[in-house]
Every structure is written in C-alpha cells, then in structure tokens.
C-alpha cells in the first residue's frame with residue numbers, strides 16, 4: 001500500500017537520501033527517527049509528491065507520487081509547516097477553509113475541541129503561540145478525513161498536556177482506520193504510538209523494528225544513540 005524502494009534524492013551536490021527502502025502496512029503507525037539532516041523529511045516529501053525522487057520506486061496508496069500528486073493530496077493528510085497560513089485567518093476559519101477542499105471533512109469544531117483549542121477558536125493565526133500553531137497544523141492534516149496522515153514532528157513545541165492530547169487524538173484516529181507516518185525526535189512518543197519504527201542515518205535505514213525490539217532490554221534512546229553514532 002505504501003512502499004519505498006531504494007529512494008535516492010540529492011539537492012545539488014548534497015545527497016539527502018542515499019538509499020532508503022521500507023513499506024508501511026494499512027492502519028499502522030510507522031515511525032521515522034534519525035539525527036538532524038539524516039533525510040527523514042526529504043523521504044516523506046518524496047513520498048507525498050512534494051519533491052521528486054532522483055532514483056528508486058515510490059508507491060503511496062497504489063499511486064505514483066511523481067505523477068499523481070493531486071490524487072494523493074485528496075487521500076493523504078500532510079502536516080504543513082505553520083508559516084503557510086495567512087496570519088489574519090482565525091483558527092476556525094483556517095480549519096473551515098481546509099475542510100471545504102474535501103468531500104466528507106471532519107467537523108472543524110470537533111477537531112478544535114480534540115486539539116484543545118476551544119478558547120482560541122476565534123483567535124487570528126498570527127497571534128497564536130508556537131504550540132497553538134502546531135496544533136492547528138495537526139488539525140489541518142486531519143480535517144479531510146485522510147486515509148494516511150504524514151506527520152512531521154507532530155508534537156514539537158507542545159507542552160506536556162497538549163502532547164498527550166495530540167497522542168490521544170492520533171490513537172483515536174488509528175482506531176478509525178487511519179494509517180500514520182510519523183517523523184519524530186521523541187523516543188517516548190515513538191514508544192507510545194508507533195507499531196514499527198525505521199531509524200534513518202546518513203540517508204540509509206540502519207534499523208527497522210518494533211520500538212520494544214529496537215530497545216531490546218534497554219532504553220530506546222540508548223539503542224538510537226548507538227545506531228546513529230557512527
């Protein structure tokens with residue numbers, strides 16, 4: 001359903017992704033972890049058609065990201081970087097706007113509540129705190145009732161309460177059948193949410209397993225540090 005085979009991507013002389021392969025099963029929460037600059041964002045951007053791969057084969061829901069980007073956009077929710085929204089839109093207006101792009105969207109007000117943004121629903125986007133903007137970006141990725149959500153740094157900048165609310169939301173949507181690709185730097189997040197996790201290092205997958213098997217009998221963070229120190 002979702003497959004990457006030998007993805008290769010460079011920016012000029014910089015090789016961002018050397019050789020990455022993995023598959024994601026339906027209804028799985030698949031984590032991608034790695035050091036800064038390892039190639040995680042580039043990998044998911046190629047998979048969603050935001051960037052074009054230089055080599056390898058990519059399949060997203062049976063579609064080719066290089067040529068079927070519009071269809072992928074209808075079925076895959078991508079967490080956008082916050083700066084893409086006009087500052088004067090309110091939280092509710094932003095979610096309503098995105099909802100209007102889809103045939104069967106989620107109720108924006110229900111999402112606002114699930115994201116803990118009720119008290120900020122009428123506030124302009126430009127006046128929100130970093131963590132509030134982050135919650136809006138999660139909402140925008142989910143409002144179209146996507147089959148797959150690609151969430152890049154889902155909870156970066158969120159306070160501990162908000163992180164737990166967002167995790168609960170993702171778990172709830174998984175029960176409804178959502179498949180998730182989650183790029184994260186947080187080992188606790190990966191351990192709580194992910195069925196399997198790929199460790200990407202210098203543009204290659206250096207490990208791929210369940211969080212508990214990756215951690216073996218120690219801590220996931222120690223296993224991660226060991227895998228990404230070379």
Ligand SMILES: Nc1ncnc2c1ncn2[C@@H]1O[C@H](COP(=O)(O)OP(=O)(O)OP(=O)(O)O)[C@@H](O)[C@H]1O
Pocket residue numbers: 011014015016017034035036037038039040041042043
């Ligand atoms: N638009 C770009 N132009 C040139 N080089 C880029 C561009 N985007 C990323 N890179 C480089 O490609 C490599 C991989 O970047 P990428 O953003 O995919 O890493 P990442 O694993 O997501 O990192 P982080 O954890 O810091 O977000 C890095 O060396 C980065 O500097």
